[in-house]
Amino acid sequence: MLEKKWSENQMKIFIKLLPHLKPVISSIILGIITGIMNQGAAIACSAYGAYLVSLAILGAAPHAILIGIWVLIALVVLRAVMSYAEMWYAHKAAYGILAHLRVKLYRAIEKIAPSYLMNKRTGDLSSTLMSDVETLEWFYAHTYGAAFIAVIVPVIVLAVIAVLIHPYLALVLIPWLFLTVTVPFWFQNRAEVDGRKIREGLAEVNSEVVDGIQGIREILSFGYESWYLKKLRNANKCLSAVQRKYGSRQGIETGLLNFFMSAGLLSVTIISVYLIKNGMMDRQWYAVSIILSIYVFTPVVAIGTMARSFGIMQSSTDRVFTVLEMPETVKDMVEVSKPLQNKLSVEFDHVSFRYKEELPLVLKDVSFRVSPGETVALVGHSGSGKSTCANLLLRFWDVTEGCIRVGGQDVRDLKQVDLRNIVSIVPQDVYLFNCSIKDNLLLGKQNATDTEIYEAARKARIHDFIISLPNGYDTEVGERGVQLSGGQRQRIAIARALLKNAPILLMDEAVSNLDTKNEGELREALQELSKNRITLVIAHRLSTIMAADKIVVLENGTVAQTGRHEEMILRDSTYSRLIRTQYAKMV
Template structure:
């Protein structure tokens, strides 16, 4: 696995040309910064002190040179500021895209354990600070190092003794900086965790805002948010305190250096070992010496913010998907729809009990199978194993004779259409949501799919027809309307295998009849698995499979199972009495 250091540097590679140009401009900025005080020293020492006969001409000439240097300095600074930030933003975009693609590769098992708010924080806030580090880091270090080194050499040439006294402060500054840097890093890590907690709380509350309002529990949610918000403020306050100590202390050191230079420089002038022009130049360079220190202070802050974000970014990126395609995975084409479970066992975690144990089931192409049983016996889990949302712990599942672990996930899932009880529709128009089943579908295909799903009539009655915006998760539609859109989406996909996961259990009778008619039309000539809550909806199934905690308890048609008087008959009679 690539080291984190190499991974960090790898994001520079696509933009190395712009980074090089940025560094060249940073070098020019540093050189001009060092040259300007030398020009001032030339005027005071070589022209004014020596009373040159053409002093005015020389002063104007040096002034023109200084203006030219300032112009170059400004242009290079503007390039560094704009292009550097732009390059940082492009690198940020690359990282965000890479992490988003990685999120898509992770299985349901991963998302069962994660909070959406935490995942969003790593995708947005953490990576933003990384872009600042990528941009400012190299230029701040380059300019600071060159300014510091150049200033050090020039000051030694002006007065060795004064320079030695000045640079005695540096070891103390380094120790001070190291200590508070460490404190800042710990505080920033806690802060990023707290931001994730806030995002998770907000996402949870807003996603369930209708439940919150229906129970009039706004105060409870506000209280939970306040707790997370206060934790964030406390962690941020600790970070600000460390940053204040760090920044304030470093600035105090630089001011002390200025005081020492003025005092000991004055003494040197009195003793005749330093002239006034050199002292003025020396003070100017001490001012320049402050700039690299401040840049290093800024770099230290950016480094702590950025590297903490990078660590959290890599923590997520290094999570390997637990479901991956086999090295030589094949693509499924022209699937008939035969499905076979061979002694399949499954549990969600190692220390959990088996949800499914030793399940064997053969389903023929085009067969209509109903899965029934009490809640928690594994009906939905059984269906989730077919498209490899989870991998079996034991046994194997075959589609058309192929072990699904030897088949590419994409080609497998393209052969399966799923209609869930909890319909998820995306923000956007009706047409966009139906087209999700086949992204390259034309308008005529979308309308045809809607008609097959008994959705066309209500769609054309909407304010903008197929272009009507349905809101977040389709909140502007009824439950039956949302369900029929999800069915239209599957009609458009046109898969040979269908899975209906209690698709009508949450609907009223009228909506259920409309949706049931759509489902029956969709299932014609396709292998169909239906998870049924209302047993009356599966009376016409070719085979009913009854699941219990011990596995498959019985199989048969509705009439056969009623006559047998077993588990299915008991469930059916209970529902009749309700």
């Protein structure tokens, strides 16, 4: 029963991983061939060397010994060449596949983001992308080749022992070989549980470390060093406990493997002495029989040693394929996007939305329209649904009911890449990559000329600052743009949107990190940018709200009010109460 369960579990791993071997199948085949030749050469070297020693002890002619030495040298050279070739081909295949898997993982995350990322810690996700994928190197570089060798080599060696020396020796080895093969089966359930706990523990520790690095300023500012270290120690303590348990099981398996192997060798020794004493085997074959018996067990013990870690590998495989096999959040419904109207508009038509079936509606029957050249501000308390509207427009999720139209077409009738190509985004929380300012700006338009980049930066009121830096546009901004202030990062994001020059502009309070002077200057650029294009603003500042052509007030996921600031502020309404509450000092 245990053997059946073990086999089923391991077959699941092999079935999942084998399709990824296709791109490097030639390297895999060559790795297996050279691996078998490497083992064969190693066995021939050891066995033939023992045979020569036995001949020398028994007084063989020096000429015969000298010829044998040259043969042995040739076998040693062959073994060295095959050992190198086996490692080369096995790791060439393994690392090529790992790189392929990481790319597939990232592409899978692109398809399921941002919904998948909402419930995932950065450290946990990076652990899957790096550590879990790296664990699969055991399979690709070592396990699949070793599995073939563990089956082929012992059979060949047993046949050689039976034919060349004596069949009794082969027969006495078979029971011990069988017991050695079955050892991993005995502990598989425990290995799977412990392996899963180790991968989860490693991911937890990794997440805590990433949290600590990203939040180091807050930890130091609030004097929470001891609190954070306690959390980290607790995570490490839990991981260490599972690792000790896992190591204990591995130790027992290793002891059993060595015991059965030693018992097999002892049996061969006893039988060999008996056969020689009774004249049934020549004395020069005694040492050879011991050497060959060792090599009957060696590949099996090697695969058994790897099998001890199958619990960790299975857990890593499950974590990787959980991401790879997760269904896309949204799918392209068409192969080619339907044509759009010349003058684009954005329309929310009775849109309702919930993130999951078991959760309540976040948006309820929301309807509004943004006409060509119009700026519409979405306002409301936190959680009213403003950001959800933006995410649905970009089709990070699909609406539950109703539809969103861009240029007269349902966004589901557009390919995702085409939809997002016609939208420029200026987020409130700007993410900059750890590269140069110029490279970050080129995200807006990859083939932009220097002149276009400088012009966009001037309009965003960031050019003068950039050229004042020692390396100008080639200045590295650091991870997440840490070298720049919040306002500077936001102006780079605005320059990036200006460079993209898409017909729809989506802004999440793009001036929130700017002082009054810079805000006024930048607003002029944004007003110029907004001409002849759709602008949808998630607004918090009163100055931004007042500049909009139309205001859509959201309350508890519904449209509570629509109009202009001058009209709605005079009435006792949701909008006027919102303004009085949040901007009383400014009105």
